[in-house]
Amino acid sequence: MKKYLRILLPLVAVISALVYAIPAMAATTAPVTVTQVFAYISISNSASTYTLNPDNSANGLVTQATTYYTNPLGSLTAPSATVTDAQCEWTMTNGSNIPIDLTANMSNFSGSGENSTNGSGTAGATAYAAWTYISGAALSAKVVMASSASSAMLSNMLVATTTKKWGMMFTTQSNAPASGGSSTATILVTATAH
Numbered sequence: 001m002k003k004y005l006r007i008l009l010p011l012v013a014v015i016s017a018l019v020y021a022i023p024a025m026a027a028t029t030a031p032v033t034v035t036q037v038f039a040y041i042s043i044s045n046s047a048s049t050y051t052l053n054p055d056n057s058a059n060g061l062v063t064q065a066t067t068y069y070t071n072p073l074g075s076l077t078a079p080s081a082t083v084t085d086a087q088c089e090w091t092m093t094n095g096s097n098i099p100i101d102l103t104a105n106m107s108n109f110s111g112s113g114e115n116s117t118n119g120s121g122t123a124g125a126t127a128y129a130a131w132t133y134i135s136g137a138a139l140s141a142k143v144v145m146a147s148s149a150s151s152a153m154l155s156n157m158l159v160a161t162t163t164k165k166w167g168m169m170f171t172t173q174s175n176a177p178a179s180g181g182s183s184t185a186t187i188l189v190t191a192t193a194h
Helices: 002-021
Strands: 043-045 068-071 090-094 100-104 127-134 150-157 164-170 188-194
Touching: 002 164, 090 150, 127 150, 150 164
Parallel strands: none
Antiparallel strands: 043 090, 068 164, 090 164, 100 150, 100 188, 127 164
16 A cells, blocks of 8 residues: 555645646636717607687687787787796707707698798798797797798707797788688707707
8 A cells, every 4th residue: 555655645746736837827808898879869849739829719710910929828928028938838858868959940831721831030911920939038039930941949958858948929921811711830840969
């Protein structure tokens, strides 16, 4: 047995020396996690329809050469010199993750009633005029809503995930209507990155 121990002990010593002599393996790779977050633009408006109603009654009839406001306090009531939230019909929400600029345009009217065209800020015989106004801004700073050219409604006034109250000032055409039916126009608000 001594003979075996003499052979076995040096063998164990050699194996142990070899195990400790093998260097530890160093890291040969290093992972890097890359994250991307896209700039995302999303807006919504609190109401998608509005009927001009000058006397807040059931008939809701408008007359020629008259200026109306989307003012909850009354369609014939102009907002104050500095517009307040209470004088604005709509709430625009910026659901984007970045600040945005907004433009607003309004189409010509069409339907069974008077089909007024957008006069780009000038009402006339067959043309209406429309402007946007913003809560917290001067009413005199209202912006013309043209039919197709981009009309700057807000510039960097909406920080991501906030809201802004706004309204419309609208002057009807100056001539007598040829029809008493209903006609509609569409306001298109467009958001772009600031």
